[in-house]
Amino acid sequence: MAGISRAIRACAAASRRSLAAASAAALPKEAPAAGVRAPAAATGRKGRDREDGRRVQWVFLGCPGVGKGTYASRLSQLLNVPHIATGDLVRDALAAPGPFSKQLAEIVNHGKLLSDEIIINLLSRRLEEGEEKGELGFILDGFPRTIRQAEILEGVTDIDLVINLKLQEEALLAKCLGRRMCSQCGGNFNVASIDIEGENGGPRMYMPPLLPPPQCESKLITRADDTEEVVKERLRVYHDLTEPVEEFYRARGKLLEFNLPGGIPESWPKLLEALNIEGPDNERSAAA
Numbered sequence: 001m002a003g004i005s006r007a008i009r010a011c012a013a014a015s016r017r018s019l020a021a022a023s024a025a026a027l028p029k030e031a032p033a034a035g036v037r038a039p040a041a042a043t044g045r046k047g048r049d050r051e052d053g054r055r056v057q058w059v060f061l062g063c064p065g066v067g068k069g070t071y072a073s074r075l076s077q078l079l080n081v082p083h084i085a086t087g088d089l090v091r092d093a094l095a096a097p098g099p100f101s102k103q104l105a106e107i108v109n110h111g112k113l114l115s116d117e118i119i120i121n122l123l124s125r126r127l128e129e130g131e132e133k134g135e136l137g138f139i140l141d142g143f144p145r146t147i148r149q150a151e152i153l154e155g156v157t158d159i160d161l162v163i164n165l166k167l168q169e170e171a172l173l174a175k176c177l178g179r180r181m182c183s184q185c186g187g188n189f190n191v192a193s194i195d196i197e198g199e200n201g202g203p204r205m206y207m208p209p210l211l212p213p214p215q216c217e218s219k220l221i222t223r224a225d226d227t228e229e230v231v232k233e234r235l236r237v238y239h240d241l242t243e244p245v246e247e248f249y250r251a252r253g254k255l256l257e258f259n260l261p262g263g264i265p266e267s268w269p270k271l272l273e274a275l276n277i278e279g280p281d282n283e284r285s286a287a288a
């Protein structure tokens with residue numbers, strides 16, 4: 001993925017020019033492999049590498065609370081590619097003292113999106129660090145979130161596959177409100193117990209809580225943007241600005257829709273199956 005960071009930055013810097021001009025200013029794209037659209041070809045044998053040997057370049061889409069971070073992080077370990085979550089980059093920036101973090105907090109804590117320029121700066125910095133370390137491939141989570149971001153990404157590299165995770169809206173709100181993080185070890189947990197009727201006569205949805213171990217119990221923190229009012233706003237923003245990105249990738253034959261059937265033990269093996277990731281390692285990672 002050498003050069004993507006610079007190319008994305010070039011596109012962002014060219015925000016006053018047309019996108020076509022910006023893409024022309026970007027570095028050359030990596031050569032696409034034949035048949036990368038289908039999950040089998042996108043992952044290759046045992047889902048480790050693609051058939052052309054290049055590491056996967058995937059994107060996770062899905063509403064707040066759907067579990068993008070959970071599944072993107074598991075797949076990144078399995079496929080040995082970095083999991084790059086723009087939400088994490090934003091939270092790191094928020095944690096740094098100074099006027100910039102105050103400016104970000106005003107936007108993020110109201111459930112709004114940051115400007116394309118800010119988010120692309122954070123992302124390209126992260127990609128640059130990865131390039132210096134020799135990282136290959138990526139699983140992006142939380143980017144792109146607008147059509148413009150998708151166009152910029154499409155202009156600078158080849159995305160093989162976009163996994164669109166789906167869950168009923170009722171479950172999404174409960175999952176966001178139940179989210180907890182250990183301030184010491186950074187572990188992610190969820191105290192919500194979700195048991196709701198299936199939609200349109202579908203099966204019941206049960207997601208048990210993912211409780212912290214005793215040593216983390218007194219150190220749990222909640223994200224400032226995981227209040228009911230802000231989650232509802234984030235869901236509204238998703239429907240308005242990010243849902244069109246699903247169509248952007250559907251039209252390009254890259255979208256894999258995945259309806260989560262329940263909690264992690266139930267959903268993870270089914271996701272691997274949908275991605276055509278097979279092999280003896282499956283069972284080990286599903287149980288992890």
Ligand SMILES: Nc1ncnc2c1ncn2[C@@H]1O[C@H](COP(=O)(O)OP(=O)(O)O)[C@@H](O)[C@H]1O
Nearest residue numbers: 064065086087090108112113114119142143145
């Ligand atoms: N690609 C992006 N474009 C604009 N803002 C972003 C982007 N990614 C993250 N953010 C900001 O960071 C916040 C947290 O992101 P994230 O953790 O991905 O949220 P969610 O749980 O809603 O999916 C978002 O609500 C938004 O303010």
